[in-house]
Amino acid sequence: MTKRAYIIVSAILIVLIVVACAKQEPEESAPVTEAPSPAVQDNKPFSxxxxxxxxxxxxxxxxxxxxxxxxxxxxxxxxxxxxxxxxxxxxxxxxxxxxxxxxxxxxxxxxxxxxxxxxxxxxxxxxxxxxxxxxxxxxxxxxxxxxxxxDDREYLEEVARSVAERMRERKLKTGRLMVYGWSTDFCFAEFKKAIAQYYPEYSVTEFTRTQEDRQAAIDELADFILNNRDIKGLFCIDSDGSFIAVKAREKSQKDFKNLKPTPTPKPTPTPASPVPNEATPVPEALLKDIIITVFGSGITNENVELMEDNDIYALVSAxxxxxxxxxxxxxxxxxxxxxxxxxxxxxIPIVRQDTMxxxxxxxxxxxxxxxxxxxx
Known part of the structure; x- marks a missing residue:
């Protein structure tokens, strides 16, 4: 082989070796697969x-x-x-x-x-x-x-209608519902609207509590009930109002039995906000007894006991x-x-014996x- 041919063959071999190495390089430097990917992390279930x-x-x-x-x-x-x-x-x-x-x-x-x-x-x-x-x-x-x-509005309509419906169940042709508590204005207004719309034979009054002491509160409410015996349904706004109302009802009943024979007093306006009685005139017979259906507010030990003893008819449960x-x-x-x-x-639900x-x-x-x- 001549020197010229030897040089050409050597050059060809070098080129082949370089090409072979170039083809193998991607395989040697191929990136390693990473796991897990961010997309997989984003889809992780919420725990x-x-x-x-x-x-x-x-x-x-x-x-x-x-x-x-x-x-x-x-x-x-x-x-x-x-x-x-x-x-x-x-x-x-x-x-x-x-x-x-x-x-x-x-x-x-x-x-x-x-x-x-x-x-x-x-x-x-x-x-x-x-x-x-x-x-x-x-x-x-x-x-x-x-x-x-x-809800602070629709439930009041439901309570008003429930008290009035109970009065109808008692066959009362007329009478008054009373709202009792420390702050009665809003509740009184809602009761008036509901009763005027659905039970026009009845009317609504209110009595605002003024005494912190329980016995004093019982006495003032009992006196009002005694002189307003056409009140046949009562809703207590405050959680301790039920106890006061029940005791005031008992006291007024006792006081009424002990009254000397005198002319039956006519109903007097509530001291909280005097309003005329626009419903059917109160018959004399309605004033000769004190029977009041009481609705209370709040699940408390005291109210639960009153409910179990049938002293109150229902409770509003906040x-x-x-x-x-x-x-x-x-x-x-x-x-x-x-x-x-x-x-x-x-x-705001009304709780009765069957749901208590x-x-x-x-x-x-x-x-x-x-x-x-x-x-x-």
Whole structure:
């Protein structure tokens, strides 16, 4: 082989070796597959147990507050969330409770604001990226994701009609319904509208409580009933009003039996707001006895006992437990990225003997859970 041919063959071999190496290079430098990809991470199922939600509430030892706490904790647990109560009172504020929630890593809060004075606390939670639901009372605070409000109007019509219907069941052709409590104006107005529309044979009056002392309150109400014996139905706005009404009814009945034979007194206007009796004139026979159907407010030991003894006909049950439970469920939706309504309304139920058991079950759970004693 000549030197020229040798050089050409060598050059060809070098080219072939380079090409062979070039073809193998991609295989040697092929990237390693990475796992898992970000897309897989984004599709990870939501786990409630990995998230903390809380309830900001003043520690006031009211039965309503305990019902709210139980409704929240029980529902949050059923939904699988870690949950905590962030209470305040004394030297600590609602804002302090929210700061504690932020430090704890809370992602959703139910904030109870019965007097609409915790707007700053609500805004603080929202500013820290926390979902906020406010239960039971209406709020105008900034930063609220949803507001669960207990109906404060339609239930009054239902109560008024229930009292009047009971009067019809007693075959009363006429008579008055009375609204009793510390603040009666709103309830009185709603009762008047309902009775005028559905039970025009009856009329409505009101009596505003002025005595803090129970016995004094019983005495003033008994005196009014004694001189207004056409009152045949009574709705108590306040939770302790039922006891006062029942005792006042008993006292007025006793006092009436002990009266000397005198002309039957005519009904007098309520001292709270004198209104003419526009219904059917009261027959004399209606004034010769004192029989009053009492409707109360609130599930309390005292009211439950009065109900069991048939001293009161029915109770209005404020849905504190239900409001907190529903708020927890709304937080769950928010945490999962779902939309929720800004405003929702809860019905306020009327509790009678045949439905008492289910409301009493929740009440007893609260008593046991928080080891409450001497709750009236």
């Amino acid at each position: 409630a147990a990995e998230h903390l939600i809380g309830f900001v509430i003043k520690d006031d030892e009211q039965i309503s507050s305990y019902m709210l706490k139980h409704g929240f904790l029980h529902t949050a647990g059923n939904l699988g969330y870690a949950s905590r109560l962030f209470t305040f009172g004394g030297s600590s504020s609602a804002e302090d409770a929210v700061r504690s929630a932020v430090e704890a890593g809370c992602e959703g809060l139910v904030i109870y604001d019965p007097d609409s004075v915790y707007h700053d606390a609500i805004k603080l939670a929202s500013d820290n990226g926390i979902y906020v639901v406010v239960p039971y009372y209406e709020t105008t605070a900034d930063g609220v994701d949803s507001n669960v409000v207990a 849905p504190y437990y239900e409001a907190a439970a529903h708020s927890a469920m709304l937080l769950d939706k928010l945490m999962r990225g779902e939309s929720v309504p800004k405003h929702q309304t809860l019905n 058991h289910k409301y009493l079950a929740v009440y007893n759970q609260v008593i046991d859970l928080f080891e409450l004693q001497n709750v009236q």
